[in-house]
Amino acid sequence: xxxxxxxxxxxxxxxxxxxxxxxxxxxxxxxxxxxxxxxxxxxxxxxxxxxxxxxxxxxxxxxxxxxxxxxxxxxxxxxxxxxxxxxxxxxxxxxxxxxxxxxxxxxxxxxxxxxxxxxxxxxxxxxxxxxxxxxxxxxxxxxxxxxxxxxxxxxxxxxxxxxxxxxxxxxxxxxxxxxxxxxxxxxxxxxxxxxxxxxxxxxxxxxxxxxxxxxxxxxxxxxxxxxxxxxxxxxxxxxxxxxxxxxxxxxxxxxxxxxxxxxxxxxxxxxxxxxxxxxxxxxx
Numbered sequence: 624x625x626x627x628x629x630x631x632x633x634x635x636x637x638x639x640x641x642x643x644x645x646x647x648x649x650x651x652x653x654x655x656x657x658x659x660x661x662x663x664x665x666x667x668x669x670x671x672x673x674x675x676x677x678x679x680x681x682x683x684x685x686x687x688x689x690x691x692x693x694x695x696x697x698x699x700x701x702x703x704x705x706x707x708x709x710x711x712x713x714x715x716x717x718x719x720x721x722x723x724x725x726x727x728x729x730x731x732x733x734x735x736x737x738x739x740x741x742x743x744x745x746x747x748x749x750x751x752x753x754x755x756x757x758x759x760x761x762x763x764x765x766x767x768x769x770x771x772x773x774x775x776x777x778x779x780x781x782x783x784x785x786x787x788x789x790x791x792x793x794x795x796x797x798x799x800x801x802x803x804x805x806x807x808x809x810x811x812x813x814x815x816x817x818x819x820x821x822x823x824x825x826x827x828x829x830x831x832x833x834x835x836x837x838x839x840x841x842x843x844x845x846x847x848x849x850x851x852x853x854x855x856x857x858x859x860x861x862x863x864x865x866x867x868x869x870x871x872x873x874x875x876x877x878x879x880x881x882x883x884x885x886x887x888x889x890x891x892x893x894x895x896x897x898x899x900x901x902x903x904x905x906x907x
Contacts (some may be wrong), residue, residue: 647861767798799904
């Protein structure tokens with residue numbers, strides 16, 4: 624397989640969006656005492672991670688017992704808390720993740736009710752037999768019409784080809800789309816490697832901005848590889864608790880700082896929230 628070409632724009636002119644994913648659907652205090660579980664926790668995390676170099680937050684909300692939740696009012700409360708802490712200095716992306724709890728129809732209904740500024744959607748979770756193709760197309764058209772910054776989560780090159788097929792068949796109208804390449808999700812031991820990025824880039828046509836997330840202490844190496852190829856980075860306790868030396872990170876901000884150092888070493892500036900909104904399509 625030939626390595627993909629570097630982006631035509633100079634990396635120095637291409638800000639890298641560092642997104643912090645501070646909690647995910649599963650991590651709890653037993654996994655790490657700094658996992659944020661409440662709206663106030665997320666607000667404090669937003670401030671710390673913004674100061675460390677993040678331009679964006681990937682947000683999960685939880686039930687009082689700490690389990691995964693998709694609920695519009697819970698999201699509104701958490702989004703309001705984050706805005707009080709940082710204003711609009713972080714772009715906040717909510718998740719629609721099923722986490723084995725919700726069905727595609729419930730996920731779609733949540734997004735329609737909330738109408739967030741930005742959302743992540745797993746292609747494997749909504750492009751399912753339970754959702755008729757016409758219904759899927761209507762949802763994608765609704766997202767595009769409202770310019771909701773929608774990041775499509777892809778787990779392998781087959782997912783990339785499936786997404787491109789939906790686009791080619793006219794089911795994905797022009798909108799504020801981006802994609803997230805998940806490295807190593809289904810590998811043995813869920814171990815990510817930077818070379819896992821290459822099949823995604825070979826399959827992708829460059830039609831949308833893209834980012835990477837990875838698992839374990841190799842997270843930092845993987846997102847550095849993505850930054851070198853002109854992509855963006857998602858880091859945080861959702862997928863990884865470890866620093867690059869294998870030690871446990873004290874908090875999410877430490878993982879953000881590590882990613883920011885790598886971006887600077889490559890000569891890429893750190894994206895602000897305004898940059899992220901421009902890159903992910905909310906601003907023409």
